[in-house]
Amino acid sequence: MRKNTKQIYVGDVPVGGTSPITVQSMTNTITRDIESTVNQIISLEQCGCDIIRSAINNIDDAKAIPIIKEQIHIPIIGDIQFDYRLAIEAVKNGVDCLRINPGNIGNKDRVKEVVNCCKEYDVPIRVGVNSGSISQKFIDKYGGVNSDSLVYSCLEQVEFLESLGFYDMKLALKSSDVNMTIESYKKISELTNYPLHVGITEAGPKSTGIIKSAVGIGSLLSQGIGDTIRVSLTAPPEEEVIVGKEILKSLKLKTEGVNIVSCPTCARTNIDLIKIVEEAEERLKTVDKNITVAIMGCVVNGPGEAREADIGITGGNGEGLIFKKGKIVKKVSEEFLLDELMNEIEKM
CATH class of the missing domain: 3.30.413.10 (Sulfite Reductase Hemoprotein, domain 1)
Structure with a gap:
């Protein structure tokens, strides 16, 4: 039976609780290239993508968000690395969710600024930690990069956001190691009730990435763990959506389509x-x-x-x-x- 997690909203799409498991992908266009980005998102919508994520690398990317949103039909997540100011600009320009690793965007005061902005604009945060961004203190404490260091590095970020009165989040703990990913999600599912974004990061080219993703994502979903998924392939993003839908269909978690x-x-x-x-x-x-x-x-x-x-x-x-x-x-x-x-x- 699927775990009944806390439900949040990414735009108008519910994630968690008893809502359908959603399929996500990420654009590979330059976000400020509005025409290319919109065309790709429309193509992904036609494949059945429920939520899209785009990299915000500079202020022009952030300013493109409202123009892009006028032309698409699914929520858009702003993917931020390192620069807290871009996170704030992305929220002010209308992203439906932020994807950040709070540990890599600066000190706690900067994280607090981002959180306060998300509160003001009612924007959820996806707290993302992967095997390459684990806090060193947890690597030392748990003897390397493993499921424990991954889980507790993520929980530290969650607890800090909670200390700021922020609870509108979903969590992602990804590794390119399938077994580590499965172990990590099983552990954090027992420790928290936040909705979980499931995937195998850097799964590789289509031929092998599909297998890794199907084994990892499918194993977790079959145990009732996971509220939204992304198949990460070195391939056109449309392929990610097609594979994601097929994983859900194979487990009878999605019935639409042939x-x-x-x-x-x-x-x-x-x-x-x-x-x-x-x-x-x-x-x-x-x-x-x-x-x-x-x-x-x-x-x-x-x-x-x-x-x-x-x-x-x-x-x-x-x-x-x-x-x-x-x-x-x-x-x-x-x-x-x-x-x-x-x-x-x-x-x-």
């Missing part, structure tokens, strides 16, 4: 199943139906094994079958199999 099941192929496969699946995946991206579609390679793995699918296809030797809930409804030529599948889905 769920595709397909067989791995074997010597019984007599159609170009890989090509058909790739084309089907592309065409089904735009279908907004909560259905399961099976694409199978032979009669053995056809209507029988995929009987729980809402609709599916199987084929061989130039012909194909369309079935619904395991019952054959149509036989068609292989060359028209995918077209007929899309026609039947449209009728559903």
